[in-house]
Amino acid sequence: MTALLTGLVSLLVFGVVILVHEWGHFWAARHCGIRVEEFSIGFGPRLFAWGKGETRYTLRLIPLGGYNLFSNPPDPEGEGEAIPPVHPPKPKTGLFPVVVRGQEFEQAGAWQRFFVTLWGAVMNFVLGFLVLLVLVLSMSNLGGTTVAQFVDDAQSSATGLQLGDTIVEVDGQRVRTANSLAQLFDGTTQQHTMLVLRDGELVTLTGVTVAPTTDEDGNVVSGVDFRVAAVSKTTRNVLVQTGEFFRYYSTAILGGFWQLATGQVGVDQLSGPIGTVSAVSQAVQYGWRDVLSLMALLTINVGIFNLLPIPALDGCKLLFLLFEGLTGHAVPQRFQMVVNTAGMVLLLWLMMLVTMQDITRFF
Template sequence: MTGLLTVVAAVLVFGTVVLVHELGHFLAARRCGIRVEEFSIGFGPALWSRVRNGTRYSIRLLPLGGYNALAGEEPAEEEQEKAEEPPAYNPHTPLLPATMDGRTYAEAGPWQRFFVIAAGALMNFLLGFVVILILTASQDAVTSKVIYDFVGDNPRSEQTGLQAGDEILAVNGHICFTAEDVIYELQRTEDYSASFTVLRDGHRVTLPDVQFDSRTESDGSTSMVLDFRVYGIEKTPRTVVSGAIRYFCYYSRVILRGFVDLFTGRVGINELSGPVGVVSAVSEAVQYGWRDVLSLAAVITVNLGIFNLLPIPGLDGFKLLFLAAEGITRREVPVRVQAALNAAGMVLLLMLMVMVTMQDVAKYFL
């Protein structure tokens, strides 16, 4: 039964995240009057396909992504459109109706194309926020960052600066949006001490060397002892929305710093997870309940949004760099250059996906 629930949950999570991302591109393209020739969820052979209002809607075999085929988006088509000398783009021209007779991608202005490319990630962020809002509303109380009391006989953090009633603003110079942010920053410390910035009696106070005790685990490793507790905030519409915004910021920053850690070498590629690893995480979440599944879905959709905005060849973020440059300079980067860089990026990303997938499979069987 758990296996069936895992499959259902994985399909729903992957399918929803991909559908929302591609729906963002699709709706933005239609809003800008760009003709969408195909809207597909998945890659490979089509399992289901239907044409409506000039657009083919497809569900394909491999549910590892999706795509929108925009008229004139491919380099060859763009060159052909340029050869036919289409009329110059006028930013004051009204948007065309979302019909089969819409303009091509190449005919749209650079900022409209920018909007179309960015809309996928924006929809992922919107989905992430909605899920986080549901999770926050389902809690008994909204967690604050105000210290309620300390635990233990001689709490080290109290002895070295913290006081009950302090609102934690930052740890080691990093702003903390939630109590989980505080824990995240403390986990990244290496000597069980950290600098805190707190709000105390209406004043910002800096505590340069707050220390914590450590304990030795059964496997011989050591971990920090978190010796204080924080207040819960009564749920109201305002506190729930405010809490959801703070949790969204927390998720986003943790994910972004994870990518920074990867590029700077703080963490290795062996800590990445691909589709197999994500399905394994979904399986674990299913055993704990729907809240854990939704929490994982929020992480995945925000992760996908941030990942797609990274300025890496083959990703939406790289296209946005070219479009921003074109919008500012009114000079388009040669199509062949864009195509070559994006193709090289896609090859590298596919190689990385294969390597991470093999790594996930090896972890599963070993």
């Protein structure tokens, strides 16, 4: 039963993340008047297909991706020059206005194609924010930064912090929620400089010693020796809390990519679809909140990963389109094909590698 539930939840999580990403490209293309021949979720053999308007919608067997199929007219010169629209322009209105409906992808302007390429990742970020918003709304309390209680013999109280102080900065870093405050303490006893709001005035406290809170066995249960008061669930507080979680997730993901790029961590630390399913299995055991948290992490990860300037990913395509938009000259198609093919081979090799690592690790 657990395996079946894990499988269903995994399909749901993967499916929603992929659907939102591809729908972002699809919506942007339709907004720009670009014809989409096929909108597909998954790869491999086709399971279901239906047509509506000029687009064929398909669901395929392997739910590890998706695509929008744009039909591109042949370029007789083979050098990637922009192909002019086949219909006369119409009056321009709105964001990235429709020049002509039903146009091929390469007939659209460079900035329209840039918009279409970018919008997949944007929708992943939107999904991540909405999922985190649901999690924040489901919380019984939202933690603020006003000191409401000290543990027994708290060092922070003895070195300057007082009840009712609202912590504004710690060591020059701004804090707005209990979550962002907790991230600044690593569970060791250290001195900090704090800016607090006390009786309506900003006060700088130097040498505030903050020690962790431990249980009877000496295990750290909190990185600080004080507690903060809850804040009301106003629209502003909910959005601020959601934004803080989004920033935390994004920073952690970017930090991981940076560590990988600089060699601080190896490829052996990566995890693929099997590892993600294993994470889903663990999240299912803890409850729906953990599943949603994992979905938010996954969709933000997909959005950021797609924007990296790696050949075959949207990030590399955006660089080509940015060059075309700024200079008026397209990057030669042959060069793009070579770069993207090399990138695709590299990504396939990497996926095979992490999949084999997952199999070794979990089986």
